[in-house]
Amino acid sequence: MYRIVRNNIIELTGIMIIVLALLLLSFSTSFKLSFDLPPSLLNLNTIFLSILIEALPFVLIGVLIAGVIQIFVTEEHIQRWIPKNKVLAIIMSCIIGALFPACECGIVPIVRRLVGKGVPIHAAIGFMLTGPLINPIVIASTYMAFGNDFKIAGLRMGLGFFVALMVALVVSIIFKGTQLKTPIHTRSSHTLSKKESLSTRFWSMLTHSIDEFFDMGKYLVIGAFLAAFVQTYLPAKTLLEAGSGPISSLSLMMGLAYVLSLCSEADAFIGASFSNIFPTSAILGFLIFGPMMDLKNTLMMLSVFRVKFVFGVLALIISIIFMTIMLAQSFI
Amino acid sequence: MRFHFQQAVRAFILLAFSVLLFKLHFTGEMTKFINPKYEGLSQSASVLFLILFIIQTTRVWTVKENSQHHHCHHDAHDHNCSHDHGDSPFSTKKLIAYLVIVFPLITGFLLPSKVLDASIADKKGGLAVLSNQRSEKKEEEAVPNNNQQEDPVINEDLVDLSRIEDNVYTNEEYEQLIQQLEQSSTIEMNDHVFSTYYEEMHMDLDKFKGREIHLKGFVYKEDGLEKNQLVLARFLITHCVADAGIVGFISELPGASSIEVNTWIEAKGVLDTTNYNGTKFPIIKITNWKVIDEPKEPYLYPISVKVL
Numbered sequence: 001m002y003r004i005v006r007n008n009i010i011e012l013t014g015i016m017i018i019v020l021a022l023l024l025l026s027f028s029t030s031f032k033l034s035f036d037l038p039p040s041l042l043n044l045n046t047i048f049l050s051i052l053i054e055a056l057p058f059v060l061i062g063v064l065i066a067g068v069i070q071i072f073v074t075e076e077h078i079q080r081w082i083p084k085n086k087v088l089a090i091i092m093s094c095i096i097g098a099l100f101p102a103c104e105c106g107i108v109p110i111v112r113r114l115v116g117k118g119v120p121i122h123a124a125i126g127f128m129l130t131g132p133l134i135n136p137i138v139i140a141s142t143y144m145a146f147g148n149d150f151k152i153a154g155l156r157m158g159l160g161f162f163v164a165l166m167v168a169l170v171v172s173i174i175f176k177g178t179q180l181k182t183p184i185h186t187r188s189s190h191t192l193s194k195k196e197s198l199s200t201r202f203w204s205m206l207t208h209s210i211d212e213f214f215d216m217g218k219y220l221v222i223g224a225f226l227a228a229f230v231q232t233y234l235p236a237k238t239l240l241e242a243g244s245g246p247i248s249s250l251s252l253m254m255g256l257a258y259v260l261s262l263c264s265e266a267d268a269f270i271g272a273s274f275s276n277i278f279p280t281s282a283i284l285g286f287l288i289f290g291p292m293m294d295l296k297n298t299l300m301m302l303s304v305f306r307v308k309f310v311f312g313v314l315a316l317i318i319s320i321i322f323m324t325i326m327l328a329q330s331f332i
Numbered sequence: 333m334r335f336h337f338q339q340a341v342r343a344f345i346l347l348a349f350s351v352l353l354f355k356l357h358f359t360g361e362m363t364k365f366i367n368p369k370y371e372g373l374s375q376s377a378s379v380l381f382l383i384l385f386i387i388q389t390t391r392v393w394t395v396k397e398n399s400q401h402h403h404c405h406h407d408a409h410d411h412n413c414s415h416d417h418g419d420s421p422f423s424t425k426k427l428i429a430y431l432v433i434v435f436p437l438i439t440g441f442l443l444p445s446k447v448l449d450a451s452i453a454d455k456k457g458g459l460a461v462l463s464n465q466r467s468e469k470k471e472e473e474a475v476p477n478n479n480q481q482e483d484p485v486i487n488e489d490l491v492d493l494s495r496i497e498d499n500v501y502t503n504e505e506y507e508q509l510i511q512q513l514e515q516s517s518t519i520e521m522n523d524h525v526f527s528t529y530y531e532e533m534h535m536d537l538d539k540f541k542g543r544e545i546h547l548k549g550f551v552y553k554e555d556g557l558e559k560n561q562l563v564l565a566r567f568l569i570t571h572c573v574a575d576a577g578i579v580g581f582i583s584e585l586p587g588a589s590s591i592e593v594n595t596w597i598e599a600k601g602v603l604d605t606t607n608y609n610g611t612k613f614p615i616i617k618i619t620n621w622k623v624i625d626e627p628k629e630p631y632l633y634p635i636s637v638k639v640l
Contacts, residue, residue, distance in 0.1 A: 009333065013340065014389040021347045025355060028441035042446035045439050047574050050365035052436050053353070054572035057377040064380075141570070144636065206387045213384070214342060218432040225435075231574060235455050266571030269634065273457070273577045 040232055048228035052221065054263055055105040055296070059213070059220060062106025067209035069113040071201050078118045086122060090168040093123035094161060097130030104132035104264055104291055105220065108300040109212050115178050122172030125313060129164035132264045133157075133291040142287065145268035146275070152283070159324055160288045166320045171313065179309040219303045223296030227261035230295075234259070249282040250325060254318065257290035264291035281329045289321050334394050338422060343388040345433055350381035352440045364445040366572040367633045447630045448567050450552040450593045453578045458554050459563065459608065506637045514539075519603075521547035526632050527568050530579045537605050537614050545603050545616055548627065549580055551595045556609065562588045564597060564616070569631045579632065582606065585618035598624045 005012065083089045102110070111128045115121060132138075134157050142153040253274065262270060271286045293314055301310045353374055356362045362371055501509065506528075513519060513529050519540070521529060526547070533540050549564030557563070565580030567573070583601065591597070599621035606615040 009393045010390050013343075013392045014386065017340070017344050017347055017385075017389065020344065021351050024348065024441060025351055028355075031442055037443070039446065039449065040451060042443060043448060043452055045443050046364065046446045046448070049436060049440050049445070050572035051574045053356070053362075053365050053374050053377075054370070054574070056349070056353075057373040057380075060377055060380050140636075144634070203387070206384065207391065210342065210346070210384050210388055214345075214429075214433065218429045221432050221436055228574065232452065232455065260574070262575050263571055266575040269568065269570045269577050270575055277457075 044228050044232040047231050048225050051224040051227055051261070051296075054266075055103075055220060055224065058103035058106040058263075059109075059216060060106075060209075062102070062109045063209040063212040063216065064205075065106070066109040066113040066212050067205040069110065069117060070208050071205040073117055075118045078114075082119060082123055086120075086172045087169070089120060089123045090126045090165060090172065093119075093126035094130045094164050094168065097127040097164070098134040098157075098161065100127070100131050101135040101137065102131035104294065104297050105300075107131045108297065108304060109216055112180070112304040115180060120172070121175055121177070121179050122168045125171045126164055126168035129167060129292045129317070130161060133160045133164070133288065137265045138268070138291070141265055142268040142271075145272040152280070152287070155284055155328075156287045159284065159328060160292070163288060163317070163320050163324055164292070166324070167313070167316050170316055170320070174312065175309060179305050181304060181306055215303060216300055219299040220296065223261060223299040226299075227259065227295050230259045246279060246281060246326075246329065249278045250285045250322065253278060253282040253286035254289045254321065257286045258294050260290070261294040261296040262290055267291070279329075281325050284328075285321060285325050288325075289317070292321075293317050336392055336394065338426075339388065339391045341430060343385055343392060345430070345437070346381050346385040346388055348434075348437045348441075350378050350385060352437060353378035353381065355441075356445075361445050363629060363631070364447060364573070367569050367631075369633065369636075370571060447626060448573055448576055450550065450565070452576070453552045453565055453567070454554070456576070456578055458552075458578075459556075459582070459613075501635055501637050503637055506635075516543075518544040518546060521545060523627075523629060523632055524635065526566060527579060527634050533603075533614060537612060540603050540614070541605060543603050544600065545581075546598075546600050547581070547616075548596065548598045548624065550626075550630075551591050551593050551597060552578075552580065553593050557582070558584075560584055560586055560588045561615075562591060564599060566632050567630070569633055573631070576631070581616045582608065582613050583616040583618050585621060591623075596624045596626050597621050 083092060107128055111124050114127070115124045119127075139153050139157060142156055143150060146152040257267070260267075260270070267287065267290050271283050274286070275283055298310060298314060301313075356365065357371065357375060357378070362368070362374065366374065509525060509528060510532055513525075513532055519529060519533075547564060549566050552563040552565040554563065561582055561584050563580045564583050565578050567576040568579050569576050583599065585599075585601075599616070599618050601616035601618035601620070604615050604617055606613050
């Protein structure tokens with residue numbers, strides 16, 4: 001008897017956990033709150049969960065890609081692929097980011113793995129900024145949201161790419177090293193795994209993804225909650241009345257993009273709904289800043305990078321977008 | 333054999349996420365959170381969580397001897413992957429981290445989902461963002477006029493809206509949809525076409541003046557509206573309810589002040605225009621209305637046109 005238990009312990013544990021989860025499920029379907037929660041709390045909860053549900057698939061894809069990078073990409077690969085020249089490396093990373101259809105929720109674990117594998121920090125930032133901003137889905141949704149007009153979509157991509165380049169350049173000047181919270185030993189660590197079979201490596205890729213998910217998960221949850229909180233309780237309406245001039249309206253829309261933490265694929269319609277209140281430049285600020293960095297994203301980055309670095313990059317992004325749009329304003 | 337409590341907790345959390353997503357799909361509640369177009373994505377997330385759960389269960393028990401080698405070979409070496417493998421001792425900090433991750437599971441399982449209401453519409457900017465009227469007219473306006481001569485023929489096989497799944501239209505179908513709008517004397521704002529027609533009507537308000545309109549919506553009120561006015565509004569969900577935008581019409585009916593906010597109404601009326609805070613708005617002079625239950629699908633989803 002003991003041997004049977006011992007041999008099948010994993011299956012047994014699995015079954016136990018499944019039973020436990022099913023119990024929870026049946027409990028939850030029959031569960032009725034004995035008291036009434038205020039509707040605003042339920043609104044908050046619904047928005048919070050919807051942000052999570054929307055983000056989870058992308059986070060999972062992100063951690064899986066991060067797992068693949070961790071196990072299958074070696075430091076030597078990276079050294080061969082990334083140009084030694086800083087500017088070239090930045091341009092390359094921005095272009096790869098633009099081709100890579102990422103979402104801002106999933107990109108942080110990928111960037112962390114890349115940096116851990118020896119990708120220079122400026123290249124990683126370039127990739128992180130263009131990844132969610134420039135991709136086919138975002139272009140299509142922006143095009144549609146602004147009345148099938150390519151002007152805004154084009155400006156969003158063009159200016160966004162320029163901003164990403166600039167931020168990455170400045171990062172390469174200011175910041176050195178990996179800027180990771182916990183330093184990663186860069187010495188070749190996969191001498192072992194090279195000897196291992198593909199299936200073992202695949203397995204450890206998956207377990208890595210799980211650990212990564214639990215690392216990121218808590219920040220994702222907190223970020224989603226804060227964003228939902230802002231949406232339920234912060235009256236955008238009174239804010240809207242505050243912004244009138246080009247500078248204040250731009251700051252306002254950028255602030256809104258930051259706290260709302262919308263997915264880059266979905267923010268175009270929201271941006272469009274403001275287009276009769278604010279000038280195009282403010283809308284562009286909203287559309288460019290949102291995918292690059294938002295509340296949810298900042299929290300996830302804080303789990304990976306040093307606090308100083310995260311806020312440094314945030315300040316850089318804000319100021320460069322601000323200046324770019326102010327300069328471009330006269331041409332729009 | 334050694335039992336790893338934390339790994340077991342992690343396995344349970346992964347499974348619980350999978351079950352939560354599955355439950356929301358199964359009960360159909362998912363449409364209250366995300367655009368059904370993206371249901372496939374969260375379904376695959378549910379499956380992925382299940383797979384990760386299965387993998388995670390193998391880590392709950394380790395054989396004492398070569399445990400570290402077998403399950404996470406990194407631990408035997410320099411710790412190079414900088415993240416927590418769930419093997420380190422349990423601390424308060426970790427407890428908080430797990431509580432945070434479990435939090436959405438608890439609220440997801442125990443709290444009912446809620447359809448967004450007028451208070452959110454207010455927070456989202458209310459009437460100010462309602463009129464996304466565009467000053468520039470579209471250049472392609474001339475195109476439908478050419479087609480109008482072939483009306484009778486096209487009318488026969490006009491787009492069958494129920495056939496269209498996931499709100500994806502081909503260019504041709506989209507054109508027909510717009511054409512339908514331009515020809516009909518009574519504009520039927522059903523859920524499929526609401527946002528498209530809404531946008532199209534805002535491009536040229538005067539064109540639709542005097543037409544009859546038939547629509548459903550919830551009542552939203554705002555300071556500044558006349559006593560006999562209210563807004564019949566809907567939420568437009570692009571991806572998830574967090575990005576909900578409001579669409580709606582100012583409506584005029586005698587008993588407006590007695591109708592409570594958030595009541596769902598089905599109404600018929602005549603389109604006109606009005607000025608509100610200096611902006612031109614369409615207004616519906618309601619002729620006929622009744623209170624209805626909240627529809628099964630309270631949200632609108634934008635249609636997408638296949639570009640290719």
